[in-house]
Amino acid sequence: MTQALILDNLAVSRGSGPVISGVSLRVEPGKLLALVGPNGAGKTSLLESVSGVVTNSAGSITLDEVPLSKLSRIKRARLGLVHVEQGRTVFPSLTVQENLELTAKSPEELENALGLFPELAKRRHSASGLLSGGEQQMVVLARAFAAKPKYLLIDEMSLGLAPVVFLRLLPIIRNIAEAGVGVLMVEQFAQLSLEIADGALVVSGGRVTYQGAAKALLDDPKLLHGAYLGVSS
């Protein structure tokens, strides 16, 4: 069986008209694909169509060979697709551990998730609302990981965080991929996210303008710049 999250020729329309067209990509277990591009390029809409917040208007989405397009959000989640949406926050009055208990199905899964986040393990009994912004985002990530995703969609984890704080989250996101999860990550800090990614996809004006190794984009600022301007490689 093909183990991968595959988008083929995907199109998404919103009230304003088509926002994504002809996007094809593949995320494999244990790999991290960074999705970058200018504001309004359609990155959030793309993730939302994968998790089922919006329905794709054309093309297909398959998870380990199961077609997703006609499935509800809940069914997609049951298949192992977890979406950390933009602006997702903690439940502030619950402790770190209680936040994780919302998604972990067993004490083992909870401990497994905390194992990946030593900084959080130390503060497991603190109210999440008392943690720093960066630590709260760690709780959000840990809660997503505790749900045992096969594939994880992460939208702008850095929103509202200083780059130096976001830097602490990057190795954790990498570790999540190393643990066998296929990660598709949308990020405004292109450079930083490319540094931990295997593959990269640049979307501009709803279309793919670069697809390939993350390192190739990092090593060639002109290529990255051109892709942002919508020049297909």
Ligand SMILES: Nc1ncnc2c1ncn2[C@@H]1O[C@H](COP(=O)(O)OP(=O)(O)OP(=O)(O)O)[C@@H](O)[C@H]1O
């Ligand atoms: N709920 C919605 N209803 C109608 N149009 C929408 C909706 N959400 C987004 N759009 C439109 O879809 C297009 C793509 O937006 P989207 O948020 O997907 O892009 P993005 O690349 O994530 O941008 P940003 O980096 O600014 O968040 C934009 O023109 C936006 O106005």
